[in-house]
Amino acid sequence: MNLLDQFLWVIFxxxxxxxxxxxxxxxxxxxQFNWTAKSSEFIEKKRLMIGSLLFHxxxxPVIFGHVGGLLIPKSWTEAFGISNHMYHTVALYIGGIFGVITFAGMLILTARRFTMSTIRKLSSASDLIVNALLLFIIFMGMYSTLVTNHVQPEFDYRESISIWFRDLxxxxxxxSLMAAVPVSFKIHxxxxxxxxxxxxxxxxVHVWSVPLNYARRSYILYRKNRGQSVHH
Structure with missing residues (x-):
């Protein structure tokens, strides 16, 4: 293996x-003060709601599919009577359906951020890069599933990518396990x-900002005092 392969599949x-x-x-x-996402809901809601709903x-299911496909050895599914054909058929159709839904949602969200001038002005360079990169990743996953698997049906990622990934x-x-992997899978x-x-x-980073202490937070009480609003 050359130095590029060692870097891509071992170091990177x-x-x-x-x-x-x-x-x-x-x-x-x-x-911590910037540990959040700038909301653009007040600018436009309809496409945000549709895109976000489809994406989530x-x-x-796509994440669970990736976890199962990469972490569960092929021998385990075969031990439960799941044939190779059955596994790939389910992965193709179920994964394909939810992949299309995810891609549609991400496409709407990305188009919204890039095409609406008010939202684009609110967005930072990193916001635009993240949207574009996520859309690209999902597209390459869809391409690998629906196109590459059809063109190269003999390829089984569980005999190469999955083993390499678990070895990490x-x-x-x-x-060397990644040498014969199709380019679309490598890019993905x-x-x-x-x-x-x-x-x-x-x-x-805002996905980690779950307000766990919100439920036990003290109430904020407002009451009037001498004609002025005071809160505690």
Missing amino acids: PYLSVVVFVVGHIFRYRYD IGII FVFSPDA MISGFLIFALWPFTRL
């Missing part, structure tokens, strides 16, 4: 994870790790 994944973790720690410690409906967790990734994987590296420095 770990580098992305390190940047992801260290970047979050750094930003949380020194940039689709992305959750035990610090022994084999770059690389762009996926790239979004992880960019995550801490973009609006994506």
Whole structure:
């Protein structure tokens, strides 16, 4: 394997994870005031609602599909009587349906951000990059599933990508496993790790901002005192 393959399939994944973790720690410690997403709902609601709804409906099954496909060994599904043909048929149709829903939602959200001048002015450069990159990642995933798998039906990512990915967790990734992987799958994987590296420095950090202490927060009481509004 050449140096480029070693970098892409051995160094780059770990580098992305390190940047992801260290970047979050750094930003949380020194940039908490910007740990949020600028809302554009007051500018336009209809396309935001439709795009966001479609994206979230689709992305959750897609994530679970990726986790199952990458982390569950082929031998395990076969042990439960799931044939290779059955597995790929379900992955193609179910994954394809939710992939299309996710892509449609992301396309609406991206078009909204790029084509509406008021929202584009509100957006930072990182906002635009994230939207475009997420749309590209989803598109490449759809292309790999619906086109590449049709053109190269003999390719089984569970015999190459999945093994390589699981080996990352035990610090022994084999770059040679990715040699025969179709280009569309490679681009999808690389762009996926790239979004992880960019995550801490973009609006994506707001997904971790779950208001867990909201339920036990004290009420804010307002009452009038000598003609002035006072709150406690």
